[in-house]
Amino acid sequence: MSFASRLAELGVTLPDAPAPAANYVPFVKSGTTLYVSGQISNDADGFVTGKLGADMEIDAGAAAAKLCAISLLAQVKAACDGDIDRLVQVVKLTAFVNSTADFTDQPKVVNGASDFLVEALGDAGRHARSAVSAASLPFGVAVEIEGIFEIK
Incomplete structure (x- = not known):
């Protein structure tokens, strides 16, 4: 099954790739490696804000992280001229979780x-990752995730 078909089966429509908010590009291609800039938790209503360990629970943080992953795939699709099926592998994610100093469940949020x-891409979605705490994130968002992908 194609990735596009699987996303449709899951009811996920990739949004237009978000534009950068400052002086950087949303992605850089180097051969078959695609580096995608950090994507922040954002939905149709705007920024998903909050601080884990203060005013946001793990489940809400995990939902915010999923939104970041959807934005990452939107950037991959844009980098692949609109063809998400050119994606070969999610290689690595680096995730930043807006959290208090004593919050230690960043991995659960990034899950x-x-x-x-993994649900959307199968084995191609399995990746290495880092999940780190951040004292704050742009616009007060809950999560920001950047990614490295292999494309064809």
């Missing part, structure tokens, strides 16, 4: 992105 990518 929202990881679980979605």
Whole structure:
């Protein structure tokens, strides 16, 4: 099954790739490696904000991380001239979780992105990753994730 078909089966429509918010590009291709800039938790209503360990629970943080993963795939699709099926492998995610100093469940939050990518992409969605705490993130968002992908 194609990735596009699987996303449709899951009821996921990739949004237009978000434009960068500052002086950087949304992605860089180097051969078959695609580096995607950090994608922040954002939905149709705007930024998904909150601080884990203060005013946001793990489940809400995981949902915010899933939104980041959807934005990452939107950038991959844009980088592949609209063809998400050119994606070969999610290689690595680096995730930043807006959290208090004593919050230690960043991996559980980032599972929202990881679980979605495996559900949507199968083995091609399995990846290496880092899940780190951040004292704050742009616009007060809950999660930001950048990614490295292999494309054809």
